[in-house]
Amino acid sequence: MSLDNSWFTEAYTQAGSAFSLKIKAKVAEVKTPYQFIEMYETTDWGYLMVIDGCTMVSSRDNFLYHEMISHPVLFTHDKPRDVLIIGGGDCGTLLEVLRHPTVQHATQVDIDEQVTRMSEKYFPELCVSNSDPRADLRFDDGIKWLKDAKPGSYDVIIVDSTDPVGPAEGLFNEAFFRTCHRALRDGGILVQQSESPLLHVELIKAMHNAMRNAGFSNTHTYDFPQPIYPSGWWSATMAGKGRDLKRFREADSRNKHFTTKYYSYPKHLAAIDGVPLLTAALR
Amino acid sequence: MSLDNSWFTEAYTQAGSAFSLKIKAKVAEVKTPYQFIEMYETTDWGYLMVIDGCTMVSSRDNFLYHEMISHPVLFTHDKPRDVLIIGGGDCGTLLEVLRHPTVQHATQVDIDEQVTRMSEKYFPELCVSNSDPRADLRFDDGIKWLKDAKPGSYDVIIVDSTDPVGPAEGLFNEAFFRTCHRALRDGGILVQQSESPLLHVELIKAMHNAMRNAGFSNTHTYDFPQPIYPSGWWSATMAGKGRDLKRFREADSRNKHFTTKYYSYPKHLAAIDGVPLLTAALR
Numbered sequence: 328m329s330l331d332n333s334w335f336t337e338a339y340t341q342a343g344s345a346f347s348l349k350i351k352a353k354v355a356e357v358k359t360p361y362q363f364i365e366m367y368e369t370t371d372w373g374y375l376m377v378i379d380g381c382t383m384v385s386s387r388d389n390f391l392y393h394e395m396i397s398h399p400v401l402f403t404h405d406k407p408r409d410v411l412i413i414g415g416g417d418c419g420t421l422l423e424v425l426r427h428p429t430v431q432h433a434t435q436v437d438i439d440e441q442v443t444r445m446s447e448k449y450f451p452e453l454c455v456s457n458s459d460p461r462a463d464l465r466f467d468d469g470i471k472w473l474k475d476a477k478p479g480s481y482d483v484i485i486v487d488s489t490d491p492v493g494p495a496e497g498l499f500n501e502a503f504f505r506t507c508h509r510a511l512r513d514g515g516i517l518v519q520q521s522e523s524p525l526l527h528v529e530l531i532k533a534m535h536n537a538m539r540n541a542g543f544s545n546t547h548t549y550d551f552p553q554p555i556y557p558s559g560w561w562s563a564t565m566a567g568k569g570r571d572l573k574r575f576r577e578a579d580s581r582n583k584h585f586t587t588k589y590y591s592y593p594k595h596l597a598a599i600d601g602v603p604l605l606t607a608a609l610r
Numbered sequence: 611m612s613l614d615n616s617w618f619t620e621a622y623t624q625a626g627s628a629f630s631l632k633i634k635a636k637v638a639e640v641k642t643p644y645q646f647i648e649m650y651e652t653t654d655w656g657y658l659m660v661i662d663g664c665t666m667v668s669s670r671d672n673f674l675y676h677e678m679i680s681h682p683v684l685f686t687h688d689k690p691r692d693v694l695i696i697g698g699g700d701c702g703t704l705l706e707v708l709r710h711p712t713v714q715h716a717t718q719v720d721i722d723e724q725v726t727r728m729s730e731k732y733f734p735e736l737c738v739s740n741s742d743p744r745a746d747l748r749f750d751d752g753i754k755w756l757k758d759a760k761p762g763s764y765d766v767i768i769v770d771s772t773d774p775v776g777p778a779e780g781l782f783n784e785a786f787f788r789t790c791h792r793a794l795r796d797g798g799i800l801v802q803q804s805e806s807p808l809l810h811v812e813l814i815k816a817m818h819n820a821m822r823n824a825g826f827s828n829t830h831t832y833d834f835p836q837p838i839y840p841s842g843w844w845s846a847t848m849a850g851k852g853r854d855l856k857r858f859r860e861a862d863s864r865n866k867h868f869t870t871k872y873y874s875y876p877k878h879l880a881a882i883d884g885v886p887l888l889t890a891a892l893r
Contacts, residue, residue, distance in 0.1 A: 330612065330619060330628055338613060343632035343654035344837070345613055349623070371626035388808060388841075525671060525837060552835050552843035554627070554808060558671075559842015560835035586886070593876075593883035600876035603869070 335367055335375065337382045339557035342526040346382065346555060348372050354449070361439045362489075366449050374449040375555070376417065378442070378489055382555040384417050386450065392520075393453075394590040395551040396563050397423035398583075399598050400483055400518040401430075403565065403575040407482040408432070411510070413469035413498065415487035416442030419453040421462060424485070426585040433462055440466040470497050473506040481510050486519035491530070499534065504541035504566065511568045517543070521564040523557055524550045528608045531564065535609060538566040547572040548605055549598035551589065562605075573599050618650055618658060620665045622840035625809040629665065629838060631655050637732070642724045645772075649732050657732040658838070659700065661725070661772055665838040667700050669733065675803075676736075677873040678834040679846050680706035681866075682881050683766055683801040684713075686848065686858040690765045691715070694793070696752035696781065698770035699725030702736040704745060707768070709868040716745055723749040753780050756789040764793050769802035774813070782817065787824035787849065794851045800826070804847040806840055807833045811891050814847065818892060821849040830855040831888055832881035834872065845888075856882050 330336060330347055338345040348369045355366040365377040373386020397420055401407050408431045410424050416437030424433045437443060443464065447454045456462060465472070469486075484507050491499040498519070507517045517538070521531050535546045545567035553561035565572050580592045613619060613630055621628040631652045638649040648660040656669020680703055684690050691714045693707050699720030707716045720726060726747065730737045739745060748755070752769075767790050774782040781802070790800045800821070804814050818829045828850035836844035848855050863875045 329615065329617075330621060332612065334612075334621075334628060336613060336628075336630075338617075338630070340632070343652055345617060345619075345628075345630035345632075346842075347619075347621070347628035347630070349626035349628075369626055391843075550835070552833070552841075554841040554843055558835075558837040559629075560674075560837055586890075588887040588890075589885060591880075591883055591886055593880040597874075597876040597880035600874055602872060603874055604871040607869075607871075 335377065337380065342557060344557055346557065346559070348375055348382070348385065348555070350375070355445065357441050357445070359439050359441045364441055364445055366445055376445060376449070381490060383489070384419065384446070384450065385555050388554045389419055389453070390588045391551055392553050392561065393419035393423050394587050396420055396485060396487055396518060396520060398587065398590040399549065399563070399575070399595055400485065400516050400565055401427045402580045402595060403570070403572060404482055404516055405514065405576070409481045410434070410483045410485065411436065411481045413473070413484065413486045413488065415485065417446040417450060417453055418443060418457055419450070420485055420487045422453055422456045425456045425459050425461060428584070431461060434465060435463070436465045436467050436469045436472045438466065438468050470503060470506070473503070473510050476510040478509050479512045482512055482515050484511060484515070484517045486517065488520060490522070501537040501541050504538050504543065508542040508568055513568060514570045515568045516570055516572070517566040518563055521548055521562045523560055524548070524562045524602050524605055525558045525560050528605065531562065531605065532609060534564050538564070543567060544569050545572045547599065548601060550602050575599065618660065620663065625840060627840055629840065629842070631658055631665070631668065631838070633658070638728060640724050640728070642722050644722045647724055647728055649728055659728060659732070664773060666772070667702065667733065668838050671837045672702050672736070673871045674834055675836050675844065676702035676706050677870050679703055679768060679770055679801060679803060681870065681873040682832065682846070682858070682878055683768065683799050683848055684710045685863045685878060686853070686855055687765055687799055688797065688859070692764045693717070693766045693768065694719065694764045696756070696767065696769045696771065698768065700729040700733060700736055701726060701740055702733070703768055703770045705736055705739045708739045708742050708744060711867070714744060717748060718746070719748045719750050719752045719755045721749065721751050753786060753789070756786070756793050759793040761792050762795045765795055765798050767794060767798070767800045769800065771803060773805070784820040784824050787821050787826065791825040791851055796851060797853045798851045799853055799855070800849040801846055804831055804845045806843055807831070807845045807885050807888050808841045808843050811888065814845065814888065815892060817847050821847070826850060827852050828855045830882065831884060833885050858882065
C-alpha cells in the first residue's frame with residue numbers, strides 16, 4: 328500500500344528503508360539558526376519530534392534509547408560524579424543520569440535551546456529533573472565546550488546527538504574524541520550513540536579506530552531496540568580512558584533504586600558481550 | 611517525505627506505524643489456496659517475501675528471528691531430539707534447529723508448499739538443510755497435524771507462524787495450546803512468535819493466560835530486534851510442560867559448535883530475564 332499525507336515518513340535512502348508514524352496533526356514547527364524542528368501529534372505514539380526531517384523522539388519508545396545511553400555507562404564507572412551530556416536537548420538522558428545517586432553535577436550542552444523548549448511543552452515527562460539542583464542546562468556548542476573544558480573534569484561524557492550529518496557531523500571524528508579524552512578523568516568513559524548495528528557497520532568500525540587513535544584504551548559497542556530509528560535496531564559505543572568496559576558495578580545494577588522499562592542487569596550483561604555480528608566485523 | 615511506488619510498505623494501522631523497503635522489482639507472485647505470496651528484490655535488503663501484504667522474510671535481517679525463535683528453546687530443553695515446526699515454510703527455523711546435534715528428527719509442517727518453493731528459489735541460504743536426513747518437510751494443516759499427533763511425541767514445538775489473522779488465527783488460542791501440550795513429552799517446551807513487546811502487550815498477556823489454562827506450568831516472553839516487523843522489536847513466548855524456563859544448558863550455549871550473528875550466551879541470559887516493561891504488565 329502507499330501512504331497518504333496523514334503519515335510522517337523518514338526515508339533512510341542510504342539503506343533503502345523507511346519508517347512512518349500516522350499523525351493527527353503537526354502541532355508546532357520552528358526554524359532555528361541550527362536546524363528545522365517539527366512536532367507532530369501521532370495517533371498511537373504520542374508526540375513525535377522531527378529534526379531536519381529525521382525522527383528524533385516519540386513519547387512511546389524513547390525510554391529504550393534514554394535508558395540504554397545512560398545506565399550501562401553509569402554502572403560501568405566506579406563512582407560517576409561529574410557527567411557531561413553533549414546534545415540531549417530533549418532532557419530524557421539527563422533524567423536517567425540523575426537517577427544515579429552518585430552523580431553530583433550533570434551538565435547538558437545542546438547547541439539549540441529550542442529543542443529543550445519544545446520538549447518542556449510536549450515531553451514534560453522527560454523534563455521533570457530539569458530543576459534538580461544537580462542539573463546544569465547550557466545552550467552552547469558542545470565541540471567548543473569540550474575544547475574549553477579543564478582537563479580531567481568529567482567522569483562520564485554522553486554524546487546524545489543527531490546523525491553524523493549537519494550540526495552533529497563534528498562529533499564523530501578523532502579530533503572530537505581527543506577533546507573528550509582530555510576532558511575525562513583517568514578511568515573516565517565516553518559513550519556515544521552509534522547508529523544501527525545492521526546498517527552502519529563501517530561507521531562503527533571507523534568510530535572504534537578514531538576513538539583508539541584519540542587515546543582511548545578500550546572501546547565497545549552494544550545494541551538495543553529503537554523503533555523510530557532506521558532499522559529499529561540501534562547501538563551505542565563506549566570508549567574507556569584506561570577503563571575495562573566489560574566490568575561494571577553488578578551489585579548496584581541488580582539492586583538499583585529506580586525502575587526501568589528496558590534496562591536490567593541481564594540486559595547489561597548482554598550489552599557488555601555485544602553483538603556477535605559486530606564482534607566478527609570489528610575483529 | 612512521501613514514498614513513491616518504488617517502495618514496498620507494510621502499514622500496521624492498528625498501531626499507526628509503517629515500515630518500507632525500497633524495491634528494484636517484484637520478481638514473483640503466486641495466489642495459493644491459502645494466501646497471496648509476493649517476492650520483491652530490494653535495493654539494500656536482498657529479497658523480501660510478503661504474504662497477504664505483510665513483510666515476512668528479508669535476506670538481510672531474517673537471522674535475528676530465526677536464531678531467536680530456535681536457540682533459546684533448544685538450549686533450554688535438556689536433550690531435544692524430536693522437534694516439530696508449525697509454519698516456518700521459508701525453512702530458516704529448520705536450518706537453525708538442525709545445527710543442534712541432539713536433534714534426531716525435525717518435522718516442518720507448513721500449510722502452504724509455495725512458501726517453501728519460493729524460499730528455495732530466493733532464499734537458498736535458508737534451505738541448505740532441507741536435504742538433511744533428519745529433516746521432514748510436510749505441507750499440511752498444522753492444527754490438524756497436532757490433533758492427530760501421538761501424545762508425548764515431541765520434545766520441542768516451534769510455532770513460526772504469520773500474524774494472528776488469516777490462516778494463523780487458530781494458532782493463538784487455548785484449544786491449540788492444549789493440542790501442543792498433549793503432543794509434548796513431559797518436560798517439553800512450546801515456543802511461539804508473539805508479536806511486538808511494545809505494541810502487543812495485551813495479546814502477550816492473553817497468550818500467557820491461554821497457555822496456562824491449556825495446562826502449561828511455566829510461561830515466559832523474551833524479546834529481540836526484528837527490523838521488518840512492526841516496531842522493529844519482536845518477541846517469542848515459551849511455555850513449559852513441567853519445565854523451568856529460567857534454566858538452560860549454559861555450558862552448551864557458551865560452547866556451541868556453530869556461529870550465530872545475534873544469539874549468544876549473554877543474549878540468552880537477557881532473554882530468560884525478559885523485558886521489565888512486560889514483566890510489570892504480566893504481574
